[in-house]
Amino acid sequence: MTATPAPKEASKATRQRPGSDPTEDAQPIMRRVKTKLTSKWATAAAIIIAVVWSVPTFGLFVTSFRPAAKQVGPRSDGWWNAFVDWQFTFKNYADVLTPAGSQSANLSQYFVNSIAIVIPVTIFVLVLASMAAYVFAWGKFKGRDALFIFVFALQIIPLQMALIPLLQFFTQTLHLPAGSYAQLWIAHTMFGLPLGIFLLHNFISEIPGEVIEAARVDGAGHSTIFWRIILPLSVPALASLAIFQFLWVWNDLLVALVFSGGTADVAPITQRLAEISGTRGARDYLNPAAAFVSIIIPLLVFFGLQRYFVRGLLSGGLKG
């Protein structure tokens, strides 16, 4: 979302990890500085922040395994009591995932929808953005830099501004059926491109010119260079963009609300979650389990690929 000088400092910093410092005599200095700065109070404050930041998620996790009567109704109590009376159940998860009755959360359908939405969008954005980024980095045409800054600025158009006209365009001009994935795929791809082009351009423009020149001398055309040289060399940047795009689309609610039509055929899991948590009733005890089903995939992606995720942040952009 923003481009400023910081990422440069930042990426320099990640390379120069503590302990892996190239100069021998920097080590003792570092250690002395460390003893000076990490006082008892700082440690205590850090632990408090870490606890405060993790307790909410942990509470949800514990609650999702507690029996319905413990969550709502006269015999309910706080989730921390679970460690005293030790009652856990998988029933909540079974209930949210299976279609049982018309009031059912039926999350498995929506879960599949989320996957069916997010995978094509991620591929579309990666391919189209890297093609554009390649041209912005290595193509020669008039107004290239001005156009690139314009694309960068597009990131800042609030999605809210685009929704009404785009919906009209989809339904009235293109006649896209309301109950299909097509609207969501196209809309998400459109909104993901500016950030994608910006992130990948930063990376692709750093590829040494000699590599590309050598391929040209050997008679390689643009498409060969792009698929055989540029893309394989850009894998780290592609990975971090893929994670961003994945998380962003998976976690989206606004685009889904406007374009999905809200049925179990198309709507993603976030939309269903917002629906069932928005209505108060006898099935309130399912909310924590439902929420956990929806955050488990992003959490897995996040913990599995954290390294790339952080690298993506540091290479200078974030979608808002």
Next chain:
Amino acid sequence: MEFIGEKLLQVVIALAIFAAVIGLIMLLVDRAPKSVKDKVTVAGFLAPAAILMLVGLVYPAIRTSMLAFTDAGGNANGFDNFVWMFTQPEALTTLRNTVIWTVLVPLLSTSFGLAYAVFIDKARGERVLKSLVFMPMAISFVGAGIIWKLVYDYRGPNIEQTGVINFFRVALGMDPKQFLLDAPENTIFLIIVMVWIQTGFAMVILSAAIKGVPVELIEAARLDGANAWQQFRNVTVPGIRGALVVVLTTITIATLKVFDIVRTMTAGNYDTSVVANEMYTQAFRAGEPGRGAALALVLFLMVLPIVVYNARVLRKQREIH
């Protein structure tokens, strides 16, 4: 489970169509006569993204700007929507809340993130400690809304509390509080959720920047007799100024557009609405697309100075290259 097969088929068809289009472009680029080859390449590689962005962002932005000056029936009504926005009490509350959000969220997230980054710098288990605070970034705003509804949960004064905070309030002898219902402080409790999410982002960027500050500088300051606070204030902070600007602007923009948290936690009721949420309500629930568009335009104008600033920085960077 037959629905999976049908959905999968749609995905496969879409991917096949996409592959065919891209393959066609590559074929055209390769077969183009030598004299125009470079031009065809530029056009072919750029066209899909350019068309999508024109249709999906540029054209809608222009349309919305025009829509902002029409009423519910689509007739031009001058500045009526803006007059409504700046005179109606509910609309004014929305604007006030947005200002509170955009001031508090960047400030608090950056402060917590910076403090945490400094405290855990080079500490044992730094990576795990970072993950704990960074984790909320991966959770959807909807999920975060449910997590925090549980934290803020309220029960009557004489029964067991199920929310953590009310549990502590009762334990300390206070009355339980309806955190999301009592205006105006309920806005603050929604803001806390956003701070919870954004602090991890601030922490990661600032932590990397702190590691880039030369150790020699800090050591020199220490030898000059600076205490920990002075070292932080006079060496570390100036050294990470660039990163601080990135973090503040990024979080500010994200905050201006915040929608999901308000939508899932209070749906904008009890005086908690913000511009992004009110825009959705007006355009898609209340049948007032003109008002919705006007709110979106105001949102854009609020973000514009930040864009202009960043575009200028970007242009400077490209000139140096």
